Amino acid sequence: GTGEVREAIAGKFRRENGLNYMADDIVVANGAKQIIFNALMATLESGDEAILPAPYFVSYPEMVKLLGGTPVVVECPETTGFRLTPALLEKAITPRTKWLFLNTPGNPSGAVYSEADLKALGTVLAKHPQVLILSDEIYEHILFDGREFVSFGKACPGHKDRTLIVNGVSKSYAMTGWRVGYAAGPAPLIKAMSTIQSQS
Ligand SMILES: Cc1ncc(COP(=O)(O)O)c(C=O)c1O
Structure with missing residues (x-):
């Protein structure tokens, strides 16, 4: 992403999500899917685990x-609103997470995490500093029934140095074909992802 577009994205995070990022904390790719792929490519070693709430x-x-x-799949039942709970998270974390x-x-569930839900997960994560958090917030504007969106970054600012906020234009602006995704996160990870992106 050019400096100008990364500045604009930093403005979006400030305005819409209450998050403070500089243009250098932001990377742009060909869709959120490629953002996620690049993040994994930059970090995953063979046998590393990724917890996927189902x-x-x-x-x-x-x-x-x-x-x-x-992939470590954690079934999140209807009784929890298809959301990961602190107890389910604690059970799924291992030294390889x-x-x-x-x-x-x-x-596909439409589950929305409240600020309290995210903070409760953040409390568990505080005990496991090796775990990186990928918060895919691409559906932030697709909300019904008076639900409110809160970014994981806003709910858990204490984990900023290991949180990757993923977003893009595919859903909010119905611009799927434009292939524009972006993320904000800790500088070393963003730098590694930018390098991968520029070589792709
Ligand atoms: C949860 C989620 N994340 C990311 C993506 C990928 O979006 P993009 O079109 O930006 O690659 C999708 C697309 O279906 C999605 O459902």
Whole structure:
């Protein structure tokens, strides 16, 4: 992404999500899917685990497997509103956990995490500093029934140095064919993802 577009995205995060990122904390790619792929490519070692709360976007486990990682699927039942709970998260974390994927609002269930839900997950994550958090927020504007969207970054600012906020224009602006996705996160990860992107 050019400096100008990354500045504009930093403005979007400030305006819509209450997040403070500089243009250098942002990377742009050909869709959120490529953003996620690049993040995994930059970080996953063979056998690393990625926790995927189910039901999930179908591409998540395939990307993890393609890069030698192990998807750890956590079934989130209707009784929890198809959301990951702190107890389910705690049970799924192992010393090999590299990523926790969160998707709010979620595809395909439509589950939306409240600020309290996210903070409760953040409390568990505080005990496991090796876990990176990928918060896929691409459906942030697709909300019904008075639901409110809160970014994981806003709910858990204490985890900013290991959180990747993923977003894009495919859903909010029905611009799927434009292939524009972006992310904000810790500088070393963003730098590695930018390098991968520029070589792709
Ligand atoms: C949860 C989720 N994340 C990411 C994507 C990928 O979006 P993009 O078109 O930006 O690659 C999708 C597309 O279906 C999705 O459902």
